[in-house]
Amino acid sequence: MTGWCSWHRGEVADAIAVRVIEQTSGPGRPVYACRACCRYHRLTPIRTADAAPAGQLQRRT
Numbered sequence: 001m002t003g004w005c006s007w008h009r010g011e012v013a014d015a016i017a018v019r020v021i022e023q024t025s026g027p028g029r030p031v032y033a034c035r036a037c038c039r040y041h042r043l044t045p046i047r048t049a050d051a052a053p054a055g056q057l058q059r060r061t
Helices: 035-041
Strands: 003-005 010-012 016-021 029-033
Touching: 003 029, 016 035, 029 035
Parallel strands: none
Antiparallel strands: 003 010, 016 029
């Protein structure tokens, strides 16, 4: 299964979720990067538990 790396804009076999884009309605959309881009850009993979459940607001401090 292939994924899409948003940093080098290409298909990859090792896509990792690194960000969640907030949307006005519904759950956020994850953004993926390959392992090479994660190392180069120092991106930290997100865990599923770090994202708020659908319908709940996240408070930023």
